[in-house]
Amino acid sequence: MELIRSVRSMQEAALTVKRSARRIALVPTMGALHEGHVALIRAAQNRGAAVVVSIYVNPAQFAPHEDFKQYPRDLDGDLAVCRREGVDVVFAPTDEEMYATDASTWVTESLIAKRLEGERRPHFFRGVCTVVSKLFLICQPDVAVFGQKDYQQWKVIQRMVRDLNFPVEIIAVPTVREPDGLACSSRNRYLDPLERAQATVLYKALLVARDLFNQGEFNAHRLASAMIRAIELAPSARLDYAEVADGETLMPRSEVRRGDVALVAAYIGKTRLIDNLVL
Amino acid sequence: MELIRSVRSMQEAALTVKRSARRIALVPTMGALHEGHVALIRAAQNRGAAVVVSIYVNPAQFAPHEDFKQYPRDLDGDLAVCRREGVDVVFAPTDEEMYATDASTWVTESLIAKRLEGERRPHFFRGVCTVVSKLFLICQPDVAVFGQKDYQQWKVIQRMVRDLNFPVEIIAVPTVREPDGLACSSRNRYLDPLERAQATVLYKALLVARDLFNQGEFNAHRLASAMIRAIELAPSARLDYAEVADGETLMPRSEVRRGDVALVAAYIGKTRLIDNLVL
Numbered sequence: 001m002e003l004i005r006s007v008r009s010m011q012e013a014a015l016t017v018k019r020s021a022r023r024i025a026l027v028p029t030m031g032a033l034h035e036g037h038v039a040l041i042r043a044a045q046n047r048g049a050a051v052v053v054s055i056y057v058n059p060a061q062f063a064p065h066e067d068f069k070q071y072p073r074d075l076d077g078d079l080a081v082c083r084r085e086g087v088d089v090v091f092a093p094t095d096e097e098m099y100a101t102d103a104s105t106w107v108t109e110s111l112i113a114k115r116l117e118g119e120r121r122p123h124f125f126r127g128v129c130t131v132v133s134k135l136f137l138i139c140q141p142d143v144a145v146f147g148q149k150d151y152q153q154w155k156v157i158q159r160m161v162r163d164l165n166f167p168v169e170i171i172a173v174p175t176v177r178e179p180d181g182l183a184c185s186s187r188n189r190y191l192d193p194l195e196r197a198q199a200t201v202l203y204k205a206l207l208v209a210r211d212l213f214n215q216g217e218f219n220a221h222r223l224a225s226a227m228i229r230a231i232e233l234a235p236s237a238r239l240d241y242a243e244v245a246d247g248e249t250l251m252p253r254s255e256v257r258r259g260d261v262a263l264v265a266a267y268i269g270k271t272r273l274i275d276n277l278v279l
Numbered sequence: 280m281e282l283i284r285s286v287r288s289m290q291e292a293a294l295t296v297k298r299s300a301r302r303i304a305l306v307p308t309m310g311a312l313h314e315g316h317v318a319l320i321r322a323a324q325n326r327g328a329a330v331v332v333s334i335y336v337n338p339a340q341f342a343p344h345e346d347f348k349q350y351p352r353d354l355d356g357d358l359a360v361c362r363r364e365g366v367d368v369v370f371a372p373t374d375e376e377m378y379a380t381d382a383s384t385w386v387t388e389s390l391i392a393k394r395l396e397g398e399r400r401p402h403f404f405r406g407v408c409t410v411v412s413k414l415f416l417i418c419q420p421d422v423a424v425f426g427q428k429d430y431q432q433w434k435v436i437q438r439m440v441r442d443l444n445f446p447v448e449i450i451a452v453p454t455v456r457e458p459d460g461l462a463c464s465s466r467n468r469y470l471d472p473l474e475r476a477q478a479t480v481l482y483k484a485l486l487v488a489r490d491l492f493n494q495g496e497f498n499a500h501r502l503a504s505a506m507i508r509a510i511e512l513a514p515s516a517r518l519d520y521a522e523v524a525d526g527e528t529l530m531p532r533s534e535v536r537r538g539d540v541a542l543v544a545a546y547i548g549k550t551r552l553i554d555n556l557v558l
Binding site: 007011015018019021100102103104105106107108109110111112129130133134137138140159160162163164165166167 | 286290294297298300379381382383384385386387388389390391408409412413416417419438439441442443444445446
């Protein structure tokens, strides 16, 4: 396994692979790798491509008050995971490599990114679209693998790829969950044992919505109310949002259809978690 | 010479060239090819690369009141020029190929693009950055050739390429001028004979500024005033801007240095023309 730290070396390595006619699959991550990431890596390998895992905590997608500084970083642990999984290249650039101090170019998606996470975290998707564009241009993947846990992010990136004509196929891998249903997330490391126990309410709320939908409840407002009540059962939980949206555009729904997606965001203690379930 | 009209065919053709280890040079144009474009094509050929000329009048860089509809279109004439010049591929997509009706992703540069053309034409550089990103991702060039006539555009694109890590080398070709000094531009076709005669004031104003600078006038305000007076000599001319700016960031200067750039924009009748000269 090769560890590459500079943009130039990564671009040269990518060009060499491309000229050999081998495909490249990119798994973009912020490190602190967990079972969810492992599922992404395996999906990339199933494509028979050279697998590049990027590890970069992207400052541009954090607001000043958010957890950029505390975000878990464990390059040695991450490299061990990648080695064990047979990854070909880890691209782990420094901030200096990734952003010039006078960087002034941004990629924005203005429709799918507008609501939900985009409303709560105004610079989030601009940061995501910009860094993913950069990673695509540096690593030159034919395929890139994202987790469905970040559902809105997946849809924003699909739209960006379509609109800008990135020659990259986007694969989304179903959310990997702990045995009790909690979606795997690097931020789960922030939870203390009591919070960890209560963090399952996000998924429980989604299951409530799915059960109601399967029983014939198509009213988006009532489905949202049921999710909110379910989340409020946990004393440590503070709701951010719970709603059902169009599965492609993330626009709000009044009458819910199959393929729509239920999405929740809540603070468990001080940790903000998100989850979703396609109905 | 191959004429390609679809994004997919162009991406496939580019990948084939890339796998053959031959380099690709892109000359992005809006058609209505003139001697300035021919100079770009020849610069591309000098790199020994396969030359792709894109011909696309990009709606995203025109404001509703601007000349998108009237902009000269002459695909047959353009193809004849490209054939004569030994171009390898002409990529001439339709609007439907280039923009989905619900396109929502934009590339913006927020510093160099802010003033001058960006101030007068608020969506211009967003349109330019977005379409150039798309053309880069569709045509996969190793080298792209731009004209120095659009000085600010050149600098915005250089910055964009740096910030987003496009693996593309940007070459800028000096402005090609008519015998009387008027910079070649597709929009010169709008000028009637009287206006055409007066259109030389833009270049004359720039020469005035350069002469004064060479004589030791470093005050940006006085250089701008001299350019304005020179432009006002033409009865058909209406000044838009005339100033000296930092050659890299396009920020305004008070004390002018070598390498700074004098820029003018003026309406000659109803036709808006721009020109520039590095001091």
